[in-house]
Amino acid sequence: MNKRQNYSRKREAILDTLRSTKTHPTAEWVYLQLKSQYPDLSLGTVYRNLSQFKEDGTIVSLGVVNGQEHFDGDISPHSHFICSHCGSVLDVPNDPNLSIMFKRTSQALDAQIESCHILFRGICSDCMKKQ
Amino acid sequence: MNKRQNYSRKREAILDTLRSTKTHPTAEWVYLQLKSQYPDLSLGTVYRNLSQFKEDGTIVSLGVVNGQEHFDGDISPHSHFICSHCGSVLDVPNDPNLSIMFKRTSQALDAQIESCHILFRGICSDCMKKQ
DNA sequence: CTCCGTGCAAATACTTTGCAAAGCG
DNA sequence: CGCTTTGCAAAGTATTTGCACGGAG
Secondary structure: OOOOOOOOHHHHHHHHHHHOOOOOOEHHHHHHHHHOOOOOOOHHHHHHHHHHHHHHOOOEEEEEEOOEEEEEOOOOOEEEEEEOOOOOEEEEEOOOOHHHHHHHHHHHHOOEEEEEEEEEEEEOHHHHHOO | OOOOOOOOHHHHHHHHHHHOOOOOOEHHHHHHHHHOOOOOOOHHHHHHHHHHHHHHOOOEEEEEEOOEEEEEOOOOOEEEEEEOOOOOEEEEEOOOHHHHHHHHHHHHHOOEEEEEEEEEEEEOHHHHHOO
């Protein structure tokens, strides 16, 4: 039903870039990565495609940190840790208890929960060593 | 040590407004609430004070939803549920399992975790009824 | 009197949008 | 050829900042 999508080399490149990094980039970062390879790429295109991917569920948004939206090409359920010192974002595998919490919360609120995102904040081991 | 702060009726009003609501307002909402009582209140002032409260740890930011930052005057540890239909934000008491997860994650990452924020997304019971 | 807090308007920063041209099928 | 995607630039939106003035201590 949503087969109305042409092939586009640039769209593919955007998705590839997002999937081939372990970081959790912003639209601008993706743009800068691709700019050298596709000199006529426009920032608007990156935004447009990222929004569409997000809508399609092909990628996931981590939300806005410091005014910029961060994306994650890895859509397997996992959580994130943000170092409040260096600002880096790390992946955290989901705890098995989560599904229990999930169900419990759903009942408590009488709501239909679709997803759950955990955000830890603290100091990463690298920054701890440096101090 | 940071006692260089004068009294300000407006600052107090902003904090009061934030604390006396169960919602999780944006800067603009706070501004609109106070505008009738303080007609010469400026939006910049609200932003300035909210940022300062956030920095002081007097209030907490829930992050940006739909391009607007939401604040919470309740700094006790609890989580949130966002209805992806109507956009409302509900409080969720923290699950007892959380502290276990907390510790486990801390060990897995070898990091020092300071805080943890869980964000559920789904459809709230009100919106479910309406459909 | 000396700083702090504020209004106001201008400036930023990020993101979205309109439109004509180029591309896919 | 009909529909999709793109570049470009202009428009939006939320937030921050500079500056001069009124108020607190």
